[in-house]
Amino acid sequence: MILQLDSIVKKKGKNSILHGVSVQIPQSSFFVLMGPTGSGKTTLLRVAGLMDKPDSGSIVFQGKPVPGNRRELLKTRRKMAIMFQNPVMFRGTVRSNIAWGLGIRGVSGREAAIRIDKALELVGLGDFAERNASTLSGGELRRAALARVLVLEPDLLIMDEPTTSLHPSFKTDLLRRIKEIHAETGSTFLIATHDFTDALAAGTEGAVLRNGLIEQTGSLNDILFSPKNRFMASFTGMRNIYPVEFSGSEAELGGLKVKHTGERTGHGFLAVPPEVIVVSLTETVTSERNRFAGRVKAVERKGTNWDVTVEVSGVEFIAAVTTGALSEIAVSPGSLVHISFKASAVHLF
């Protein structure tokens, strides 16, 4: 582990922002700290980046507790670099901005020039070295700020919402570059984002923060496919989440019996991803164990696909249907349809 945060408590005035957060960041990982706005991500990043002291809890970096001695602390800090949500550039050129961190580390001259050029190439700003930093666009500014931290070759690179307020195409491009740079440099990346799709596009593992506490941690696949509670299911973008009464491998949902592959009893929640629900005009013989007849309530465009909302005995299921499939079945509000989904596709929590 490159960084271990244990039982971190951080207060702002009388309000507690972090209530005892414990996270472990593996060496060379691309760790994504997720959570809705106001969950405490930035506060946790500032503590992890040794900018703010926690009110209690311990921080272990590269196997050693963070030193209290100022000089030693500075040495430890210089093994990290942080890129903020809204990066601030200094007066001067892009090159002078990138050179600043190197300068205070005593790196100058030819070595500095080589490292600056390499960092600019990495972020795709090879021709921007002599540009005045104040003339950069939003996307260019983020990339210049990224070059400014990359040039320091930190062991741990922390980024707070690096793609916020960027145009979707720039966002994808920047995330792709960050991912490539991670693979190329082998450093540990710790990124905070409120957007789970951003997290999936970039990282491999992470933790979800909610109200100053870690809600779930692990591989992003586990978080995506096995959300441990209703909040996590909503956060990961899951829809069709219902409160149910479990009884063995069935769940009572309204008047419906939904089959699943688990064994549970009592109250809980289940979710059926819209992508696994098949909509057809006639009841077909399939291996899917959940089959219900219902009436289409709404058909709405969702990007390039469509959301078809089907009401079954008072329960609404949203099915994600491609444009091609929708034109084949040609349903509209009021149409009688059949929906089916596999028992194994049902998530329980």
Next chain:
Amino acid sequence: MSYLAEALSIAMSMILTGDQVVYSIAFRTLLIASASTVASALLFVPLGCLLHFGRFRGKQAAVGFIQTMYSVPTVFVGMLVFLFISRSGPLGGMGILFTPWAIILGEIVLIAPIVTGLTISALQSTGEGLADTAFTLGAGPARVALKVLSEAKYAVLTSVIMGFGRAISEVGVAIMVGGNISGYTRTLTTAIALGVGRGETASSLALGLILLFLAMIVSIAVNLIQHGARR
């Protein structure tokens, strides 16, 4: 009206022909205001930095107090300094009352709140993000402070020039602790005050025009600096 026109014509001629008395007063005024401004900058820009970066109880109150002192009456400062440097005052031993040094000291006190307060405002205007960025790029506290100061240099310079503007145009301090002694502590403002009282309109007008010219230079300098900062 013809009286004013005649006075203006004499004043212009005094300026254009390089009247020795007028120019010696102008030069002395410039020297005194410059000395007090430089001393103020050396003392109070660092104090502004300490107050901005320091974390201590009562910081807000201290900054608030400094800001309310921007418009402290010059005669009040003159009186305070007089009480301190008069023979029976705590600094009476220095023996500087009614010397140019007394005016310099008084003007340092007078413009201290402006230089300190506007330096704090200049540093605040850079935003927390700048200091945080310098910090996370590996700077220690002193280097963070220097970086922020360097980024705010135009605004800090403006605060110093504003201080100079107040020093060169004040009359209360110069008259109370300088004594308006001809050829020694007489400045543009005290000479104008005296000249108008004596009915020496032409020379007062000439001195007034020079003062106006210097004030305009200050204003132009501030504008140029602010324009440079925006670029």
